[in-house]
Amino acid sequence: MSDVSAHPATETRAADSTTLAEYTTLRLGGPAGRIEIAASAEEIVQKVQQARLRDEEVLILAGGSNVVIGDAGFPGTVVLVRSRGLRVVAEDADTVTVRVEAGEPWDDLVAATVANGWSGLECLAGIPGSAGATPIQNVGAYGQEVAETIVGVGVYDRAEGTLGRIEAADCGFAYRSSVFKYSERWVVLSVDFRLARSPLSGPVRYAELARTLGVEPGDAVPLADARAAVLRLRAGKGMVLDADDPDTRSVGSFFTNPVLDRQAYELLRERAADLGEPPHWPGAGDTVKVSAAWLIDKAGFAKGHPGPEGVAISSKHTLALTNRGGTASTAALIALARDIRDGVHARFGVPLHPEPVLVNCAV
Ligand SMILES: Cc1cc2nc3c(=O)[nH]c(=O)nc-3n(C[C@H](O)[C@H](O)[C@H](O)COP(=O)(O)OP(=O)(O)OC[C@H]3O[C@@H](n4cnc5c(N)ncnc54)[C@H](O)[C@@H]3O)c2cc1C
Numbered sequence: 001m002s003d004v005s006a007h008p009a010t011e012t013r014a015a016d017s018t019t020l021a022e023y024t025t026l027r028l029g030g031p032a033g034r035i036e037i038a039a040s041a042e043e044i045v046q047k048v049q050q051a052r053l054r055d056e057e058v059l060i061l062a063g064g065s066n067v068v069i070g071d072a073g074f075p076g077t078v079v080l081v082r083s084r085g086l087r088v089v090a091e092d093a094d095t096v097t098v099r100v101e102a103g104e105p106w107d108d109l110v111a112a113t114v115a116n117g118w119s120g121l122e123c124l125a126g127i128p129g130s131a132g133a134t135p136i137q138n139v140g141a142y143g144q145e146v147a148e149t150i151v152g153v154g155v156y157d158r159a160e161g162t163l164g165r166i167e168a169a170d171c172g173f174a175y176r177s178s179v180f181k182y183s184e185r186w187v188v189l190s191v192d193f194r195l196a197r198s199p200l201s202g203p204v205r206y207a208e209l210a211r212t213l214g215v216e217p218g219d220a221v222p223l224a225d226a227r228a229a230v231l232r233l234r235a236g237k238g239m240v241l242d243a244d245d246p247d248t249r250s251v252g253s254f255f256t257n258p259v260l261d262r263q264a265y266e267l268l269r270e271r272a273a274d275l276g277e278p279p280h281w282p283g284a285g286d287t288v289k290v291s292a293a294w295l296i297d298k299a300g301f302a303k304g305h306p307g308p309e310g311v312a313i314s315s316k317h318t319l320a321l322t323n324r325g326g327t328a329s330t331a332a333l334i335a336l337a338r339d340i341r342d343g344v345h346a347r348f349g350v351p352l353h354p355e356p357v358l359v360n361c362a363v
Contacts, residue, residue, distance in 0.1 A: 030073030063129030102132025143205030307336025
């Protein structure tokens with residue numbers, strides 16, 4: 001079997017601060033009761049079990065790129081997932097199955113798969129955070145989502161106190177969702193991805209990406225080209241973390257694209273008649289997925305729209321709410337999110353839902 005050695009740890013910051021803002025990409029969140037670093041699957045389980053013995057609530061936190069933590073923080077134990085490593089656990093002529101420890105930095109994994117000629121994750125380049133968090137909301141971008149390549153998830157079951165594996169078919173993967181999202185039960189310890197042995201990407205589905213690559217939608221391109229084009233597009237939208245760019249002090253998209261049934265979509269069309277056809281795509285079943293960015297923009301919240309305390313819509317992407325100065329409170333970010341949600345509802349009658357996990361706060 002091939003040996004893809006784990007990358008050196010990119011970050012093993014000691015838990016020298018109990019302010020959770022230090023551990024989130026938004027730089028928001030109050031104090032934790034206790035912060036524990038877990039550097040292996042065994043340590044993750046151990047720290048969770050120890051907290052349970054102390055009768056403390058547990059928050060699993062990895063890259064902190066998809067959470068909004070309230071100003072009051074989290075009174076229990078925060079377990080920082082810092083396990084590393086990946087290895088091939090199965091292979092045949094056409095595919096390899098890679099088992100990735102939960103704390104492995106996601107973008108490093110994508111880079112490694114591209115370098116090895118393994119196809120299936122290349123369009124997910126540049127997404128911050130950990131491999132173990134990708135099943136939580138079925139991470140997706142530019143026409144790919146992890147549900148297409150995950151074959152199983154290694155878990156610790158907090159309810160039963162046992163180790164186990166959940167097959168992909170039982171993960172409940174849907175658009176930015178799975179059985180793991182908001183679950184008090186499952187801790188992800190590792191994820192198995194089955195990838196095609198191919199120097200080429202899957203069919204490029206996302207029109208903007210196809211245009212950037214100079215190909216037709218449905219064409220395949222060299223893996224490295226797909227990854228590079230995605231990284232370029234993402235950087236232009238403030239969607240690759242950059243410490244010097246306040247537009248990236250966010251959780252990425254703050255709202256999911258609303259999924260409407262036909263009737264609700266017709267109502268939206270009527271209310272938006274003066275604006276032309278709302279951008280939309282087919283959703284699951286007979287549903288229609290609508291662009292949240294378009295709704296927000298047309299409801300009067302343009303790029304750069306300010307909220308209190310220096311929070312603002314990103315100047316590069318309508319869906320990203322940013323803590324520009326790095327000094328705002330979660331309450332300020334939530335106030336901006338509520339303004340946007342209420343404004344879109346008043347204008348179009350469409351409810352917006354937050355994409356990140358909200359901890360001790362609510363929109
Ligand atoms: C600039 C930017 C761009 C982004 N772009 C995208 C994008 O294109 N597509 C997309 O889907 N997302 C995107 N995101 C969101 C985010 O990067 C992903 O959701 C990512 O997978 C979160 O990983 P994390 O390690 O940071 O998770 P965290 O933020 O640490 O955790 C998120 C949630 O998962 C839970 N969790 C984390 N690890 C585990 C584990 N091992 N076991 C159980 N629960 C766990 C946490 O408790 C929390 O509820 C973006 C975020 C940013 C800041």
